[in-house]
Amino acid sequence: MTKIRANAAEISDSGEPQLPTSMRAMGRKPLRYLEDLNPEQREAVETLDGPLLVLAGAGTGKTRVLTTRIAHILSLGRARPSQILAVTFTNKAAREMKARIGQLIGGVVEGMPWLGTFHAIGVKILRRHAELADLKPSFTVLDTDDQIRLLKQLLGAENIDEKRWPARLLAAMIDGWKNRGLTPKRVPEGESFAFANGKGRDLYALYQKRLKELNAVDFGDLLLENLRLFQEHPDVLAQYQQRFHFMLVDEYQDTNVAQYLWLRLLAQGSRNICCVGDDDQSIYGWRGAEVDNILRFETDFPGAKIIRLERNYRSTANILGAASGLIAHNQGRLGKTLRTDIGAGDKVEVQGCWDDEEEARVIGEDIEQFQRQGQSLSEIAILVRASFQMRAFEDRFITLGLPYRVVGGPRFYERQEIRDATAYFEVTLNPANDLKFERIANTPRRGLGEASLKSLHQLARAHNVPLMQAARLIVETEELKPRPRKALADLIDSFDRWRSLIDTMRHTELAELILDESGYTAMWQAEKSPQAQSKLENLKELIRFMEEFDTLAGFMEHVSLVMDAEAEEGAARVNLMTLHSAKGLEFDVVFLPGWDEGLLPHQRSLDESGRSGLEEERRLAHVGLTRARARAKITFAQNRRTHGMWQQAIPSRFIDELPIDHVEVAETQGFHGSYGQSRFDTAENLFASGFYETPGWQRAQRNRPRGGANQSPRAREPITIDGTLVAASTIEGAGLEVGTRVFHQKFGYGHIVQVDGNKLTVDFDKAGQKKVVDSFVERV
DNA sequence: AACTAATACTTTTTT
DNA sequence: AGTATTAGTT
Numbered sequence: 001m002t003k004i005r006a007n008a009a010e011i012s013d014s015g016e017p018q019l020p021t022s023m024r025a026m027g028r029k030p031l032r033y034l035e036d037l038n039p040e041q042r043e044a045v046e047t048l049d050g051p052l053l054v055l056a057g058a059g060t061g062k063t064r065v066l067t068t069r070i071a072h073i074l075s076l077g078r079a080r081p082s083q084i085l086a087v088t089f090t091n092k093a094a095r096e097m098k099a100r101i102g103q104l105i106g107g108v109v110e111g112m113p114w115l116g117t118f119h120a121i122g123v124k125i126l127r128r129h130a131e132l133a134d135l136k137p138s139f140t141v142l143d144t145d146d147q148i149r150l151l152k153q154l155l156g157a158e159n160i161d162e163k164r165w166p167a168r169l170l171a172a173m174i175d176g177w178k179n180r181g182l183t184p185k186r187v188p189e190g191e192s193f194a195f196a197n198g199k200g201r202d203l204y205a206l207y208q209k210r211l212k213e214l215n216a217v218d219f220g221d222l223l224l225e226n227l228r229l230f231q232e233h234p235d236v237l238a239q240y241q242q243r244f245h246f247m248l249v250d251e252y253q254d255t256n257v258a259q260y261l262w263l264r265l266l267a268q269g270s271r272n273i274c275c276v277g278d279d280d281q282s283i284y285g286w287r288g289a290e291v292d293n294i295l296r297f298e299t300d301f302p303g304a305k306i307i308r309l310e311r312n313y314r315s316t317a318n319i320l321g322a323a324s325g326l327i328a329h330n331q332g333r334l335g336k337t338l339r340t341d342i343g344a345g346d347k348v349e350v351q352g353c354w355d356d357e358e359e360a361r362v363i364g365e366d367i368e369q370f371q372r373q374g375q376s377l378s379e380i381a382i383l384v385r386a387s388f389q390m391r392a393f394e395d396r397f398i399t400l401g402l403p404y405r406v407v408g409g410p411r412f413y414e415r416q417e418i419r420d421a422t423a424y425f426e427v428t429l430n431p432a433n434d435l436k437f438e439r440i441a442n443t444p445r446r447g448l449g450e451a452s453l454k455s456l457h458q459l460a461r462a463h464n465v466p467l468m469q470a471a472r473l474i475v476e477t478e479e480l481k482p483r484p485r486k487a488l489a490d491l492i493d494s495f496d497r498w499r500s501l502i503d504t505m506r507h508t509e510l511a512e513l514i515l516d517e518s519g520y521t522a523m524w525q526a527e528k529s530p531q532a533q534s535k536l537e538n539l540k541e542l543i544r545f546m547e548e549f550d551t552l553a554g555f556m557e558h559v560s561l562v563m564d565a566e567a568e569e570g571a572a573r574v575n576l577m578t579l580h581s582a583k584g585l586e587f588d589v590v591f592l593p594g595w596d597e598g599l600l601p602h603q604r605s606l607d608e609s610g611r612s613g614l615e616e617e618r619r620l621a622h623v624g625l626t627r628a629r630a631r632a633k634i635t636f637a638q639n640r641r642t643h644g645m646w647q648q649a650i651p652s653r654f655i656d657e658l659p660i661d662h663v664e665v666a667e668t669q670g671f672h673g674s675y676g677q678s679r680f681d682t683a684e685n686l687f688a689s690g691f692y693e694t695p696g697w698q699r700a701q702r703n704r705p706r707g708g709a710n711q712s713p714r715a716r717e718p719i720t721i722d723g724t725l726v727a728a729s730t731i732e733g734a735g736l737e738v739g740t741r742v743f744h745q746k747f748g749y750g751h752i753v754q755v756d757g758n759k760l761t762v763d764f765d766k767a768g769q770k771k772v773v774d775s776f777v778e779r780v
Numbered sequence: 781a782a783c784t785a786a787t788a789c790t791t792t793t794t795t
Numbered sequence: 796a797g798t799a800t801t802a803g804t805t
Contacts, residue, residue, distance in 0.1 A: 090794065119795045141795085219795045254794095286792065386791050408793080442781095449781055561795065580792050602791055620792080641796075642790090 031075065033068055033104055037061075044274075044307045045069045048078060048246070051267070051301035053294070054276040057338045058323070058626035059314030059586065062276050066248055067097055069274065070112075071104040079245040085266065086115040088250040091561075093584070094120070097250070114244070118259050120561050122222035125229070125240070132233055133225045134212055140426065141560045142211075142218045145419060146435040147171050150214075153457075154206055158199070165196045174204050178220025179288030181227055181258040184208060190738070190754035214434060223258040230265045241269025252277030252297075256288035264300065273301065279334050280327050281623055283580060285609070285616050295334060312338045314586055316345025318662045319632050323625040325659030330615045348625070349633040350655055351666035356389070356594075356637050360396035363591050366633065367402060367574060370589055377403060379588035381575040383624045385602060389594050390576055397574065404574040408581035413559065417524065417535040418542055422559050424514050428498045429553055432466040441467075444523035446491065452484040468492070494518065507552040508543050515539060579624045590628035595621070595636045595652040621654045633666075634658075 034042055044054045044065045056062035070086060073079050088094045094116050101112065114121060123141065130137040142150070151167040151174075173195055177187055184205035192201035211217060217225060230237040247267055249255070252275035255263070267273040275297065282291040298304050312320055320340050327333070353359040367380055382393055390406060397404045412418060420443055423436040431437070442448040459479070460470035474480060475489045498514050505513070515521045521539065524532045549555040575587065594600060600621060605613035625632055636651045740752045742762060750762040 117795065122795095143795090222795080283792075284794085287794080388790075411794085445781075447781080451781095578792065599791095604791060616792095645796085 051304035060309035253282035321662040347664040360392040378572040407577035431468040596649040
């Protein structure tokens with residue numbers, strides 16, 4: 001078989017003289033890279049034609065399949081690098097793929113122009129056809145800050161009380177609509193009502209209008225505008241359909257509706273789309289990811305082949321067994337059986353603690369123990385559900401003198417000083433960028449306060465010109481008091497001067513000049529707070545990062561999309577992070593603290609999304625367990641401080657769902673709580689008095705559909721766009737529609753005013769309008 | 781415009 | 796409880 005393929009490679013090889021020599025050289029070798037794959041992986045790499053879904057469980061070599069597949073396509077000469085579309089979610093994943101393809105084909109991967117994040121590729125396409133989207137090719141991409149700032153202005157102009165209707169909420173709603181591929185016109189009436197009594201949709205439309213005026217897009221637009229471009233200009237779509245001979249998608253379970261539609265349009269060309277993902281690792285439902293996308297793959301892409309990667313190369317049998325047993329409790333899944341050859345290993349440890357402090361103490365001691373055994377600290381991780389849990393560990397590690405690092409946290413580009421600095425650069429390049437102008441107009445303080453900016457805004461709106469233009473006008477008048485007037489005039493002069501230097505001065509020098517002359521560096525130097533120093537360091541780092549680009553404009557293009565802090569590899573440290581940021585990573589030893597009911601199945605997730613929320617929490621737990629190679633330890637606390645108040649906690653139901661054979665309940669030292677030796681004793685005692693007794697939980701249990709493993713994970717109305725079925729699933733709890741009279745344990749009687757999937761907006765007779773989950777109400 | 785007092789938050793996070 | 800943002804005061 002290898003031989004036949006090798007021949008095929010040679011034949012097509014000669015027909016494709018454009019291939020780089022390194023790849024051609026590879027074609028002659030009998031495709032050695034295939035020999036390192038197991039049969040399923042190999043099939044996934046070699047099944048090139050038609051739609052393919054690779055269900056890759058945790059640790060089964062997902063990235064390897066993806067990268068080898070690309071190498072394979074190239075070496076067979078089935079496509080040139082520029083004819084392959086490969087999308088990931090994060091820049092990190094894209095970088096890693098580039099590096100690994102480089103290793104495979106020997107050398108740097110030049111000319112994989114279409115390997116990148118959804119957003120990066122979206123920008124690229126949109127810039128090429130900006131005019132068709134009513135934009136100039138130089139459009140800017142707004143970050144979240146700008147987005148909020150803009151919406152605040154809009155709300156102000158519309159006289160909407162920002163207290164009652166915060167800009168953040170509107171931003172989240174608009175984001176949600178964009179994630180679902182909804183333009184303002186298509187926003188359902190009912191949902192529009194959820195903001196400012198029905199103004200939601202109009203505000204969205206207004207916001208889009210302002211974006212166009214500013215020649216800007218937000219993150220959501222990158223996909224949405226692409227979609228519109230493709231739908232309204234079939235010739236453009238056809239162009240890309242013909243270009244992309246092969247499409248590869250990483251983490252398919254995380255795609256949202258807009259991304260899905262985008263992929264589907266493009267895939268109508270070659271039909272060679274390969275999606276890799278794991279429905280059991282879908283943990284981003286709350287930000288628009290549709291598990292249904294992966295569950296429905298066969299329907300969406302008729303004739304699709306599905307390959308399961310079930311051989312795990314990461315964890316011991318006990319860890320895998322525990323994780324598999326846990327995830328088996330989920331109903332809406334395609335189902336996989338993970339195997340490993342690594343051996344049984346140690347059982348998963350479970351230990352109860354008195355409170356979160358003891359939890360940190362116990363884990364700290366364990367880590368020191370491992371350290372004495374020669375375990376590297378960088379191979380140890382603590383994975384928490386919520387970031388507030390980190391504090392107890394940080395406190396403990398500081399007293400122990402145990403080096404640790406917090407993974408995740410604010411990204412480099414999101415830091416205040418970086419945003420300020422780039423705002424200066426942006427305004428230098430593009431004076432019409434009002435949002436950035438506003439951001440730095442009075443930073444550092446130069447006497448341009450609220451009042452001055454307000455007059456400026458008025459003038460800008462009256463003349464329909466950018467703020468910078470308005471500023472030029474206003475300094476010629478008596479409108480402002482002398483002091484702000486002078487400050488503004490100086491600022492305009494400065495920007496003009498900086499702009500005149502763009503072509504002559506080296507961009508890094510210019511950047512330093514701008515930060516110096518604007519007084520921005522001086523501002524931080526004058527501040528004595530401990531953070532000021534690190535902010536100055538970050539600014540230096542920013543300039544260093546700029547070296548990698550040729551021009552200021554080139555740098556700015558990348559800044560909002562591609563920049564993030566690189567993890568400095570120093571001395572070995574214990575890793576502390578959330579379960580979400582742990583996805584895709586692996587460690588020898590993993591600690592999973594806080595498996596408390598209400599924290600690991602997070603209460604809010606349960607409240608807001610009912611059973612699908614519970615299942616997502618279970619997937620989160622599963623992701624946590626499968627990060628471990630050799631050892632995993634789960635802990636829970638009996639007492640936990642929630643917003644200042646001590647509260648009793650009970651062990652997570654997930655602990656009881658772990659298969660007993662793979663688990664060992666640890667002796668608790670110094671622990672004298674109300675529970676005995678067995679975790680089941682505990683659970684039973686707590687069953688009698690705790691969460692499971694609440695009416696909501698019981699009702700949720702009762703409404704839970706039985707049987708049918710093929711049940712969809714979520715009940716909701718089908719989503720259609722342009723009559724295209726986008727996300728259909730079975731509709732449970734039928735009969736719950738607008739107008740239906742319902743009863744709720746806590747809120748009493750009311751009638752439904754809006755249905756959004758399993759979320760209902762109910763107007764209660766006594767309690768007023770509330771959002772509730774369908775399983776918590778009863779028809780009356 | 782800058783300080784202090786009061787008030788409102790508090791799951792997860794990428795682009 | 797603790798912080799982060801905002802409103803009110805000087």
